[in-house]
Structure formats: C-alpha cells, structure tokens
Amino acid sequence: MNSTVSHEMRNPLNAILEHNNKQKRHVKELTDLVSSILDEPAKIAELEPRIEELQNLIEESLDAQSSSANLTLFNVEDILALPQLKSGKFTRTIEENHICPAIREITMIMDTKANSKGIHISVDYSGFP
Numbered sequence: 001m002n003s004t005v006s007h008e009m010r011n012p013l014n015a016i017l018e019h020n021n022k023q024k025r026h027v028k029e030l031t032d033l034v035s036s037i038l039d040e041p042a043k044i045a046e047l048e049p050r051i052e053e054l055q056n057l058i059e060e061s062l063d064a065q066s067s068s069a070n071l072t073l074f075n076v077e078d079i080l081a082l083p084q085l086k087s088g089k090f091t092r093t094i095e096e097n098h099i100c101p102a103i104r105e106i107t108m109i110m111d112t113k114a115n116s117k118g119i120h121i122s123v124d125y126s127g128f129p
Helices: 002-039 041-087 099-116
Strands: none
Touching: 002 041, 002 099, 041 099
C-alpha cells in the first residue's frame, strides 16, 4: 500500500508545484509587459493580446492547482479513514457524480507533466453527458 499511497500523493503535489512555477513565470512576464507599457503607453494595443493570454494561463494554472490540492486532500482523508475501516466503524456516502468534470480535472493535472515530456493529452467527450 505504501507505493500506491506515495504515488497518489506525489502526483497531485507535483502538479501543484509545477503549476506554481508556471504562475511565477507568467506573473514575471506580465509584470515586465506592464512595465513596458508604463514606459511606452503606445504599446498597449500591441501587448494587450499577450496580457489576456497570460491572464488565462494563470487562471487555468490556478484551477489545476485547486484540483490537485483537492485530490491530495481526498487522499489524506482516505488515509485517515483507514482506522475506522479496520475497526468496522467506517460509513460511506453514495453520491451521484458526473464523469466528464472528473476526467477534465485529471487531464488538467497530468497535462503539464505530459507536455514537459513532449506528450499531448487529448480527450474526446462525445457520447458523455
């Protein structure tokens, strides 16, 4: 179980760190763009598309960090529930879930690592509700 637990904890934590580093780079570039606009206000029209793109990248990265953190929390809660399971006091709650948002979150978490290895992840959601 240790290898499974460490794997399940390591992946989301690595995703959080990778997305944090991406955000730092994007914020640095955004800061540089704003500085150049302050130096030359005429550049604003030229730089506006890149600023919007950076804002979107930062937002996507924050979403991926949030998903990764939630997955890590879910794993920690599972680990903490083990004593209840062993003692027979474990209760479960059955809830309806939709598969597409879960697949999107997993894809978002794994996408950064895959891209760093030259792998592109693509998911076809046709046929799913």
